[in-house]
Amino acid sequence: MKALTILKTTIAVLFLQQTAFSQEVKKETISTENKYTIENCVNHFEIDKAAKTKVGYQYWFADKNFTEENTLKMSIVEPGKSTHAPHHHPEEEFFYILEGTAEFYLDGKTKTAGPNTSFYCPPNAEHGIKNVGSTDLKYLVMKKDLR
Structure with a gap:
């Protein structure tokens, strides 16, 4: 029973970490996409x-x-x-x-x-x-x- 609780807790923590990481990657992607425009990509x-x-x-x-x-x-x-x-x-x-x-x-x-x-x-x-x-x-x- 205790092992099952530890396993569930570990899975929950990993899920939260992955969700946080995915949100950071999404933020980076959005900021990178907004960084480049036709005006600043032609020099x-x-x-x-x-x-x-x-x-x-x-x-x-x-x-x-x-x-x-x-x-x-x-x-x-x-x-x-x-x-x-x-x-x-x-x-x-x-x-x-x-x-x-x-x-x-x-x-x-x-x-x-x-x-x-x-x-x-x-x-x-x-x-x-x-x-x-x-x-x-x-x-x-x-x-x-x-x-």
Whole structure:
């Protein structure tokens, strides 16, 4: 009899926990659905909304506060400069060259390329990108956010 009472109590507690969890998931789904509209899901580059950096500009089309997992940023780098020294991080990363000439560094080797070229950086690989041309380098950076 006592075992049956414990079992019923355990089932009731599990049911209440699942109900509470389902309500939280429903709240998150509702807030996520309301977060995205046609107005904020279409983003046109405007230089006056770009953030000035030491080497040019950066413009976030989608940052980790807006998207579920991915980010999309455009970097504009002045000739002879790079956004930062070679580094590594756990996220994989894609670079897509829009304009200019880039030198891509990956684990001790480099490759130079121009527009319509992509560079892939696997997780934890040492990498970097710099402008080796005589005009501004403009490229997209796509990365998955590991929240």
